Amino acid sequence: xxxxxxxxxxxxxxxxxxxxxxxxxxxxxxxxxxxxxxxxxxxxxxxxxxxxxxxxxxxxxxxxxxxxxxxxxxxxxxxxxxxxxxxxxxxxxxxxxxxxxxxxxxxxxxxxxxxxxxxxxxxxxxxxxxxxxxxxxxxxxxxxxxxxxxxxxxxxxxxxxxxxxxxxxxxxxxxxxxxxxxxxxxxxxxxxxxxxxxxxxxxxxxxxxxxxxxxxxxxxxxxxxxxxxxxxxxxxxxxxxxxxxxxxxxxxxxxxxxxxxxxxxxxxxxxxxxxxxxxxxxxxxxxxxxxxxxxxxxxxxxxxxxx
Amino acid sequence: xxxxxxxxxxxxxxxxxxxxxxxxxxxxxxxxxxxxxxxxxxxxxxxxxxxxxxxxxxxxxxxxxxxxxxxxxxxxxxxxxxxxxxxxxxxxxxxxxxxxxxxxxxxxxxxxxxxxxxxxxxxxxxxxxxxxxxxxxxxxxxxxxxxxxxxxxxxxxxxxxxxxxxxxxxxxxxxxxxxxxxxxxxxxxxxxxxxxxxxxxxxxxxxxxxxxxxxxxxxxxxxxxxxxxxxxxxxxxxxxxxxxxxxxxxxxxxxxxxxxxxxxxxxxxxxxxxxxxxxxxxxxxxxxxxxxxxxxxxxxxxxxxxxxxxxxxxxxxxxxxxxxxxxxxxxxxxxxxxxxxxxxxxxxxxxxxxxxxxxxxxxxxxxxxxxxxxxxxxxxxxxxxxxxxxxxxx
Numbered sequence: 001x002x003x004x005x006x007x008x009x010x011x012x013x014x015x016x017x018x019x020x021x022x023x024x025x026x027x028x029x030x031x032x033x034x035x036x037x038x039x040x041x042x043x044x045x046x047x048x049x050x051x052x053x054x055x056x057x058x059x060x061x062x063x064x065x066x067x068x069x070x071x072x073x074x075x076x077x078x079x080x081x082x083x084x085x086x087x088x089x090x091x092x093x094x095x096x097x098x099x100x101x102x103x104x105x106x107x108x109x110x111x112x113x114x115x116x117x118x119x120x121x122x123x124x125x126x127x128x129x130x131x132x133x134x135x136x137x138x139x140x141x142x143x144x145x146x147x148x149x150x151x152x153x154x155x156x157x158x159x160x161x162x163x164x165x166x167x168x169x170x171x172x173x174x175x176x177x178x179x180x181x182x183x184x185x186x187x188x189x190x191x192x193x194x195x196x197x198x199x200x201x202x203x204x205x206x207x208x209x210x211x212x213x214x215x216x217x218x219x220x221x222x223x224x225x226x227x228x229x230x231x232x233x234x235x236x237x238x239x240x241x242x243x244x245x246x247x248x249x250x251x252x253x254x255x256x257x258x259x260x261x262x263x264x265x266x267x268x269x270x271x272x273x274x275x276x277x278x279x280x281x282x283x284x285x286x287x288x289x290x291x292x293x294x295x296x297x298x299x300x301x302x303x304x305x306x307x
Numbered sequence: 308x309x310x311x312x313x314x315x316x317x318x319x320x321x322x323x324x325x326x327x328x329x330x331x332x333x334x335x336x337x338x339x340x341x342x343x344x345x346x347x348x349x350x351x352x353x354x355x356x357x358x359x360x361x362x363x364x365x366x367x368x369x370x371x372x373x374x375x376x377x378x379x380x381x382x383x384x385x386x387x388x389x390x391x392x393x394x395x396x397x398x399x400x401x402x403x404x405x406x407x408x409x410x411x412x413x414x415x416x417x418x419x420x421x422x423x424x425x426x427x428x429x430x431x432x433x434x435x436x437x438x439x440x441x442x443x444x445x446x447x448x449x450x451x452x453x454x455x456x457x458x459x460x461x462x463x464x465x466x467x468x469x470x471x472x473x474x475x476x477x478x479x480x481x482x483x484x485x486x487x488x489x490x491x492x493x494x495x496x497x498x499x500x501x502x503x504x505x506x507x508x509x510x511x512x513x514x515x516x517x518x519x520x521x522x523x524x525x526x527x528x529x530x531x532x533x534x535x536x537x538x539x540x541x542x543x544x545x546x547x548x549x550x551x552x553x554x555x556x557x558x559x560x561x562x563x564x565x566x567x568x569x570x571x572x573x574x575x576x577x578x579x580x581x582x583x584x585x586x587x588x589x590x591x592x593x594x595x596x597x598x599x600x601x602x603x604x605x606x607x608x609x610x611x612x613x614x615x616x617x618x619x620x621x622x623x624x625x626x627x628x629x630x631x632x633x634x635x636x637x638x639x640x641x642x643x644x645x646x647x648x649x650x651x652x653x654x655x656x657x658x659x660x661x662x663x664x665x666x667x668x669x670x671x672x673x674x675x676x677x678x679x680x681x682x683x684x685x686x687x688x689x690x691x692x693x694x695x696x697x698x699x700x701x
Binding site for chain 1: 448449450578581582583584585586588589591592593594595596597634638639640
């Protein structure tokens, strides 16, 4: 269920000419809605090197339609690298990354943009575009397809859902860190790709907006998208993810539903910090709490952690 | 066309061999329909903002075109041999076969062989410089990138000086342009490679690279001057200061292909330049082939800069000043900024040339000197303003 469009470069003014190969956007194939459970992004025995260091060593993971997959793990475990590899930003040293069933290298940049959207860790902007324009940039991949008709609606909906509608006319540079993060998320949502890769979307956000962002992830998964989200807050991961992959030293230490994966021994080892996992008294979702000493008994805790 | 939330379902796509999807209704099977949203619900706020900005851009364009025409008319009539504006118009009408009347023989010659080529050349060079400035700033994602500041004009100048100094003439009229283009292209590529690291350009690195490139180009130009005979030295020195005094129709023709190609191609990249301001990776995530975009734009910048430098020498600050002013007036969107900078650059340079010819009559100021005299204080002001507003460029 695919259709092809020949699209003109940029705004739609086709200019065939000698240098046209440099300018042409070529043919794109608009993807069909994925069936629930389809693997939209897969890593197969993925190894990634950054300089001399092997950051990812043999990752096997798939992100499926209709599912929120949380990537958790300590600093430097390779979460963001894995996300970048899934986004086709980093090349595999060996192994393979497949998007929508094909190796990432086989897709052109415009084709990939119809299939996956990526929220970077830090939102940057070289020039002071107004917020509305920034979100509208998320619609660029659809220019020249019938879905361009939905541009304004998608932009308005995305801005409303992350609560940045009232900033529409303000320049991006005048926003606070948390507001910028939400605008960046709105841009990603407006893209409406079936695979969302979000790198720490909650890092700069207050409590309310952290919950909001994860609820949006759930809604997108319910609507049939695949969502991969890098999270530091294990409580959020436990509450909202269908699956969690715990990364440790470039490998996947555990992969499965949070209720099964999040257990004391594994997390204590991976994070090198004693933790307790308790069921929430009302919902039963796992709560991950660092083992904290009662005031005055730190000495005992330190010796306990050392064993 | 009803689009379910987050559901890019081709509405009219027939599904060969798949489950029977109701064609044309847009009822996507499964959970996609769970979150319906009203189709075509345009946000009133954003819609009118866009419309207002569109009108503003149109007004600015009209104002710039009007100013340009007026300046061109005044410039064509002003000088040692004064021609009244009405006579300029009459002569133009006559040449176009729309009535009017020719001037006397001297007037006709002054207007058509001296003034008009000069006005047209100023217009072309200004458009090239303004447009190249806007493109450079977009590619580097940095408001300080300008062909003059980061050494590309100087690099193109080396090629042109070499052509003069060595008496090259293998391409006839086009020799200087071709040499300027080749050395300009080499310089842009070198600056780009030297100043980028891990997909980013720090301002300090960019400016320091510019200093180094300018110094090296200066040394090469010095060498050519050293080995040139006195006639060539005069030609080089005069040309280096930046001037349109030797404008002729053949010179206009020599740069026209480069300038026209660059000016027509540049706006095609406007939308992708907007996306590039998000950073390289996000731009790629939105479907921009960043490598190809960069390559194409560097070629275009080299074309435009070479065209300008080959006929007019090194004229700095136009490419810096013009896009900045337009960004303040109408925001950073490149769909207006790129063609707008070409237009405004033309206005600035036609005005600048008129000033250069008339301020110190009967002497004539070098145009490059004049733009630097006005541009440098603007640069200072820009630095101060940025420091105040965002603590300077890191």
